Amino acid sequence: xxxxxxxxxxxxxxxxxxxxxxxxxxxxxxxxxxxxxxxxxxxxxxxxxxxxxxxxxxxxxxxxxxxxxxxxxxxxxxxxxxxxxxxxxxxxxxxxxxxxxxxxxxxxxxxxxxxxxxxxxxxxxxxxxxxxxxxxxxxxxxxxxxxxxxxxxxxxxxxxxxxxxxxxxxxxxxxxxxxxxxxxxxxxxxxxxxxxxxxxxxxxxxxxxxxxxxxxxxxxxxxxxxxxxxxxxxxxxxxxxxxxxxxxxxxxxxxxxxxxxxxxxxxxxxxxxxxxxxxxxxxxxxxxxx
Amino acid sequence: xxxxxxxxxxxxxxxxxxxxxxxxxxxxxxxxxxxxxxxxxxxxxxxxxxxxxxxxxxxxxxxxxxxxxxxxxxxxxxxxxxxxxxxxxxxxxxxxxxxxxxxxxxxxxxxxxxxxxxxxxxxxxxxxxxxxxxxxxxxxxxxxxxxxxxxxxxxxxxxxxxxxxxxxxxxxxxxxxxxxxxxxxxxxxxxxxxxxxxxxxxxxxxxxxxxxxxxxxxxxxxxxxxxxxxxxxxxxxxxxxxxxxxxxxxxxxxxxxxxxxxxxxxxxxxxxxxxxxxxxxx
Numbered sequence: 001x002x003x004x005x006x007x008x009x010x011x012x013x014x015x016x017x018x019x020x021x022x023x024x025x026x027x028x029x030x031x032x033x034x035x036x037x038x039x040x041x042x043x044x045x046x047x048x049x050x051x052x053x054x055x056x057x058x059x060x061x062x063x064x065x066x067x068x069x070x071x072x073x074x075x076x077x078x079x080x081x082x083x084x085x086x087x088x089x090x091x092x093x094x095x096x097x098x099x100x101x102x103x104x105x106x107x108x109x110x111x112x113x114x115x116x117x118x119x120x121x122x123x124x125x126x127x128x129x130x131x132x133x134x135x136x137x138x139x140x141x142x143x144x145x146x147x148x149x150x151x152x153x154x155x156x157x158x159x160x161x162x163x164x165x166x167x168x169x170x171x172x173x174x175x176x177x178x179x180x181x182x183x184x185x186x187x188x189x190x191x192x193x194x195x196x197x198x199x200x201x202x203x204x205x206x207x208x209x210x211x212x213x214x215x216x217x218x219x220x221x222x223x224x225x226x227x228x229x230x231x232x233x234x235x236x237x238x239x240x241x242x243x244x245x246x247x248x249x250x251x252x253x254x255x256x257x258x259x260x261x262x263x264x265x266x267x268x269x270x271x272x273x274x275x276x277x278x279x280x281x282x283x284x285x286x287x288x289x290x
Numbered sequence: 291x292x293x294x295x296x297x298x299x300x301x302x303x304x305x306x307x308x309x310x311x312x313x314x315x316x317x318x319x320x321x322x323x324x325x326x327x328x329x330x331x332x333x334x335x336x337x338x339x340x341x342x343x344x345x346x347x348x349x350x351x352x353x354x355x356x357x358x359x360x361x362x363x364x365x366x367x368x369x370x371x372x373x374x375x376x377x378x379x380x381x382x383x384x385x386x387x388x389x390x391x392x393x394x395x396x397x398x399x400x401x402x403x404x405x406x407x408x409x410x411x412x413x414x415x416x417x418x419x420x421x422x423x424x425x426x427x428x429x430x431x432x433x434x435x436x437x438x439x440x441x442x443x444x445x446x447x448x449x450x451x452x453x454x455x456x457x458x459x460x461x462x463x464x465x466x467x468x469x470x471x472x473x474x475x476x477x478x479x480x481x482x483x484x485x486x487x488x489x490x491x492x493x494x495x496x497x498x499x500x501x502x503x504x505x506x507x508x509x510x511x512x513x514x515x516x517x518x519x520x521x522x523x524x525x526x527x528x529x530x531x532x533x534x535x536x537x538x539x540x541x542x543x544x545x546x547x548x549x550x551x552x553x554x555x556x557x558x559x560x561x562x563x564x565x566x567x568x569x570x571x572x
Contacts (some may be wrong), residue, residue, distance in 0.1 A: 006346030170518060192438075192518030199425070199442065203518055206428035208438050 001119040028165065045093025050118045056094040059117030059248075062103035067220060067284030068123060074101045080279035081121045083196035084140050087271055088119075088247065091262035110134055115250040119259055123217055132257050135256040137263050139185070139244035140272055145180035146219035146286055147233040149211035150204060161185055161289050171201045176240040177213040184236050185213075201226065203230040215243065216286060229273050232288035233280065348534075349433065353537040357529035361542050364525035365549065371443055371511045371521075377503050378447035383454025390455065391462050404455070411452035416513055424517030442514040450507050456549040457503060461496030462488060494564060501557035508550050522546070 018190050040177070052055045063072045070078035077086050077096065077235065082289050089099045094265050109120045112133040119137065126136045145163060155167045164185050170192035171177040181191045193202040200212045200223065211233060223230035247263065249256050266272050281288050298306070298457070335341060378394035389397075391402040423445035424438045435441075465488050473483035493500075522542045527536035 173524065173527055178528065179532070190520065193515065193520055194518060194525055195516060199516070199518075202425045202429075203438075206425060207431070208424075208428050208518065 011075045011103050020147060024227055031228060043092065043261065045062060046047050046098070048118075048255055048258060051116070052100070054098060056089050056092065056099050057102055057116070057118045058089070058099060059102050059104040059109060059115070059120035060085075060122045061106050061109075064122070065220070066224070067279050067286075075099075078279075080141075080275055081123070083275045083279060084266070084272070085121045087266055087275070088140075088262045089257060091265055093256060098134045109248055112251060115253075118253075118255055120248040122248070124248045126244045133234070134247040134251050136246035137249065137256065137259040138267075139246050140263050140266070141245040141276065142238060143215045143217065143245065144235045144245040145177050145184075145213050146235050147185075147213050147289070148204075148209050148219045148223055148227070149233055150207075150227065150233070151229040151231055153207070153210050154234055155211050155230060159287070161236070164211070164233070165288075167210040168208075169213060170194055170203055171209050171213045172197050172200055176242065177215065179237050180239045184239050197222075216280065219286065221283065231285045232284075236289055239259070292365050325411075326529075333508050348536045350535055350537040353529075353533050354541045357526070357533065357538045358541060359496050361525045361528060361538060361545065364522035364556045365542075365545050367439075367514075367519060367521050368508075368511055369544075369549065371439070371446070371514060372508050375443050375446045375450065375511055376507060378443075379450035379507065380500075380504075382447060382451030383458055386451060386455035387458035387462060387489050388489075408452045408455050408459075409551050411449050412456065414449070416446065416449045416510060417516065419449050433498055435466045438517040439514065439519050442517045442519070446507070446511055446514070450503065450510075453503050455554050456499060457496050457561050458492060460499075461492035461508045463494055497564060498557060498561040501560060503555065505550055505557065508553065509546060 021157070046054065060069070060230075064074060064081075065072075065080075066079065066083040068079050068247045070076060070082065074082050074085070074263060077083060084098065086096055089096070104115075104117060104120055104122075106122055109117075109122060110113070110124065110130050110133060113216050124130070124136070125143075126139060130136070147155070147158075147169070155164055158164050158167075161184065165187050166189070167187055168189045169181050169187055170186065171181055171194070173193045175194060178191065178193060179216075182189065192203060194203065195220065197214060200208075200209070200214075204212050205227070213236070219232050223232055246261055249259060264270075267274075277288075280286055323523045330399070338344075386404045386407055389400050390408070392401060419440050423441045428435050428438065429443055469487055469491065470483055473487040478486065512521045512523045520528070521547060523539075526538040526542035530536055
C-alpha cells in the first residue's frame with residue numbers, strides 16, 4: 001500500500017509538473033513529491049487555477065442515481081460520489097458554498113475537447129484508452145464484487161460468506177466475479193458460468209442459480225432497474241485486479257496533481273473507507289460480507 | 291516318399307524379385323518425400339518471426355499441466371452427455387424416420403408431424419434451441435423441472451434426432467421396393483418386414499453418414515455450456531482468462547481429437563467394410 005501510494009503521489013506530481021512545463025528528470029520529482037501536497041505551494045488552498053477563480057466547478061451526469069448520489073441532487077452532499085466530491089473540495093481549500101455543480105453527460109466527459117468543469121465524478125473507470133483523451137486522479141474507489149439474488153431465494157437472508165457456501169452461484173465467464181466465487185466463496189456446488197451477465201440474470205430469474213456475482217455498480221443497476229424482486233446480498237472482500245474509479249479532468253489539467261494528492265490523503269486517513277461504508281454498505285444496502 | 295516341393299520357375303523368381311525391388315523403391319520414395327515435406331513444414335513454422343511468441347502463448351507446457359485437471363473434469367461432462375445424447379438421438383431419429391415412411395392416408399397426421407419435426411429442428415440453430423430449453427423452460431417455474439444440464443441435453447438430442455431421422459429415411463428409401471414386396475409376399479406383416487428386411491439394410495447403408503453425425507455431435511454437446519455447466523471448452527476458456535495464455539484451448543482441442551479418434555476409426559472401418567461387401571464378387 002505504502003509503496004503504491006508513494007508511486008501515485010509521485011506520478012501525480014510528475015503529471016502536474018509536466019503540466020506546468022517543468023522539465024526536470026523524474027528522479028528529482030520523486031524526491032520533491034512529499035512537498036507537493038494540497039497545502040504545498042503548487043496547490044494553494046482555495047486559489048487553484050480553476051474555471052472560475054475562487055470556485056470549484058464539479059461535473060456529473062444528469063440524472064444521477066443512488067447510491068452514488070441522492071435524489072438526483074449532487075449538491076446535497078449525500079450519496080457516495082457527492083460526499084467524495086465535497087471531501088476533495090474541502091482538501092483543496094474550497095468550502096461547500098464555493099462548489100458549483102455542472103451537468104455533463106458521461107460520453108461528453110470522456111471525449112477529448114474543452115471541459116466546462118474542474119473535475120468530473122461519475123463512476124469513471126480508469127482505462128489506458130481513456131487516459132489518451134483525459135486525465136484521471138488517483139482512484140477514489142476500487143470496485144468490489146457483489147452477490148445479488150431475488151427475494152425469497154435461499155440465500156436472501158445470508159449475512160456471511162459461510163452462508164453462501166451451499167448455494168448454486170453463477171457469474172460471467174472470464175471475469176473477476178467468477179474468480180470471486182472460486183477464490184473467496186468456494187461453494188460446495190460447482191458454479192454456473194455464462195457468456196454474459198444477461199444470461200446469468202435470466203438464470204437467476206428462472207431459479208436455476210440461487211445467486212449471481214457481479215461488480216457493485218452493476219449490482220445496484222440490476223437490482224434497481226432490471227430485476228423484479230432483485231436484492232443485494234452483500235459485497236465480497238477484494239479479489240483479483242479490481243476496476244478503479246477516478247475523478248476525471250481535462251487532458252493536461254493543472255489540477256490533476258492537486259486533486260490526486262487530495263484523493264490520496266482521503267484514502268490514507270481512512271475517509272474514503274468511512275464514506276464507502278456509509279453510502280454503499282449502509283445507505284446503499286450492500287453490506288460487507290465476511 | 292519325398293513330398294513334392296513347389297519350386298517356382300526362374301521367370302517367377304525374377305518377377306518376385308522385380309516386385310520386391312519396386313516395393314522397396316516406392317517405400318523409399320514415400321519416406322523421402324514425407325521427410326522433405328516434414329522438414330519444410332518445421333522450418334517454415336519454427337522459422338517464422340513470431341514463432342517464439344506463438345509457442346509461449348499456445349504451447350506452454352507449464353500452463354497445460356496446471357489447467358489439465360480442470361479441463362479433464364469438463365471433458366467428463368462432455369463424455370457423459372455425449373453418450374446419453376447419442377443414444378437418445380439415435381432412438382428419436384429411428385422413430386421419426388419410421389413414422390415418416392409409413393404408407394397409407396390414415397397415417398397422414400403422423401407423417402406430417404414427423405416431417406414438421408425434421409424440417410424445423412434441422413433449420414433451427416442448435417444454440418437457439420439450447421437457449422429456448424435451458425432458459426425458457428425453467429422460466430415456466432413448473433414443479434419438477436429437470437436441471438439445466440438435462441434440458442440442454444434434451445435440446446441437443448432433439449436437434450440431432452432430426453438429422454439422424456433424415457439420414458435413416460434416406461437409408462430406408464434406398465432399399466428397393468421389391469424387398470418390401472418380397473417380404474410381404476412371404477407372409478411377413480408390415481412391421482415384421484420393416485424390422486427384419488428393410489431396416490437392417492437401411493441402417494447398414496446409412497451407417498457411414500450416421501456415424502458422421504455422431505462424430506459431429508461429439509463436439510456440439512459442448513454447447514451445453516451456454517446454459518451454465520462447465521464443459522471442457524468452457525473450462526479452457528476460464529483457464530485462458532486466468533492464465534492470459536491460449537494453451538488451455540490447445541489442450542482442450544487435443545483432448546477432443548483423442549476423444550473423437552475411436553469413433554472416426556470405427557466410421558472408416560464400417561465404410562470400408564460396407565464397400566467391400568457391396569462389391570463382393572465383382
